[in-house]
Amino acid sequence: MKTLRRTLLAAVALAALAPLAQAQDIKPRLIRFGYGLAEASNQGRAVKVFAEQVEKLSGGKMKVRAIGGAALGPDTQMQQALIGGAQEMMVGSTATLVGITKEMALWDTPFLINNTKEADALLDGPVGEKIKAKLEDKGLVGLVYWENGFRNLTNNKRPVAKLEDLEGIKLRVMQNNVFLDSFKTLGANAVPLPYSELFTALETKAVDGQENPYNTILSAKFYEVQKYLTVTNHVYAPWIVTVSKKFWDGLSKDERAVLQKAAVVSRDFERKDTREEAARALADLKAKGMQITELSPAETARMRDKLTRINATVATQVGMELWNEAQAELAKIRAK
Ligand code: TF8
Numbered sequence: 001m002k003t004l005r006r007t008l009l010a011a012v013a014l015a016a017l018a019p020l021a022q023a024q025d026i027k028p029r030l031i032r033f034g035y036g037l038a039e040a041s042n043q044g045r046a047v048k049v050f051a052e053q054v055e056k057l058s059g060g061k062m063k064v065r066a067i068g069g070a071a072l073g074p075d076t077q078m079q080q081a082l083i084g085g086a087q088e089m090m091v092g093s094t095a096t097l098v099g100i101t102k103e104m105a106l107w108d109t110p111f112l113i114n115n116t117k118e119a120d121a122l123l124d125g126p127v128g129e130k131i132k133a134k135l136e137d138k139g140l141v142g143l144v145y146w147e148n149g150f151r152n153l154t155n156n157k158r159p160v161a162k163l164e165d166l167e168g169i170k171l172r173v174m175q176n177n178v179f180l181d182s183f184k185t186l187g188a189n190a191v192p193l194p195y196s197e198l199f200t201a202l203e204t205k206a207v208d209g210q211e212n213p214y215n216t217i218l219s220a221k222f223y224e225v226q227k228y229l230t231v232t233n234h235v236y237a238p239w240i241v242t243v244s245k246k247f248w249d250g251l252s253k254d255e256r257a258v259l260q261k262a263a264v265v266s267r268d269f270e271r272k273d274t275r276e277e278a279a280r281a282l283a284d285l286k287a288k289g290m291q292i293t294e295l296s297p298a299e300t301a302r303m304r305d306k307l308t309r310i311n312a313t314v315a316t317q318v319g320m321e322l323w324n325e326a327q328a329e330l331a332k333i334r335a336k
Helices: 002-022 043-055 074-084 103-108 116-124 126-138 177-185 195-203 214-219 246-250 254-288 299-317 320-335
Strands: 031-037 062-067 091-093 140-150 152-155 170-173 189-192 207-213 228-231 236-244 292-296
Touching: 031 043, 031 126, 043 062, 043 091, 043 152, 043 254, 062 254, 074 091, 074 126, 074 140, 074 236, 074 246, 103 126, 103 177, 103 236, 103 320, 116 126, 116 214, 116 236, 116 254, 116 320, 126 140, 126 320, 140 246, 140 254, 152 214, 170 195, 177 189, 177 246, 177 299, 195 207, 214 254, 236 254, 254 292, 299 320
Parallel strands: 031 062, 031 091, 170 189, 170 207, 228 292
Antiparallel strands: 091 236, 140 236, 152 207, 152 228
């Protein structure tokens, strides 16, 4: 009897201890998460989802302070803050990371990706993972890719219906040599500028045009300062969610798992939300007064042809092995 009681007591004590044994190794943490777009944008909405997930998965111990509108500086400045450990997280264009990790230039290849099925499979597959992993030597940890989207051209000079219409248009591009080269090749007067300076540059007519996905043209209100939109879909641009490696290295396994899980949830939300918005956005932009030009298939083909020489530039930059791997992977995805 006595032994049974003792065993029972021991079992009760063990049961009481069990949650403790399972308790996650999570400390109070504050994560400053910077991004460039407005709070009311696909980027802002997804950062909010990430923040909520982190809070939920960590039992309220880990807090994300979302700081949008490039209040912490343009992408390149935030990247440096992450590397130095002065900021914990950010989301931004892969295109602005090429100065740190040259392999990111793969995503800048014009017309590399034709649709979102290809995008998801390539980015989340071995090629995307390999490129993401390259960040670690540089002081960054890449968690997931989000969708920025297919980029389209806007300007204030004239409707662009054929290649020649681009001639002399002063076009803002991202701070990225592949984008710069691509639009110079197409005949535009391409100028690199950080995103945070773009609206003012358009408003003051320092530049005539820019290129971004419909979502951004809408959320950033570029329609207020741009009359013409041409549906070019010239490149699929990803965003990437990154963490300061200095911060990451100080986290427990459980804390890292929280960030990883929250990142995947935010990615799935973001892609769905972005695609739904993009599907409506062209009609919205038309309603806001933009004049839309659809490129004829023949003109799209001319543009593609002209840009094929950029492929060689990208292949050299990312290395022939990675370039071939990406092509093989895409062929596999397309055959499915
Ligand atoms: C651009 C990009 C931007 C993003 C954003 C700031 O044109 O598409 O919208 O980098 O994260 O600069």
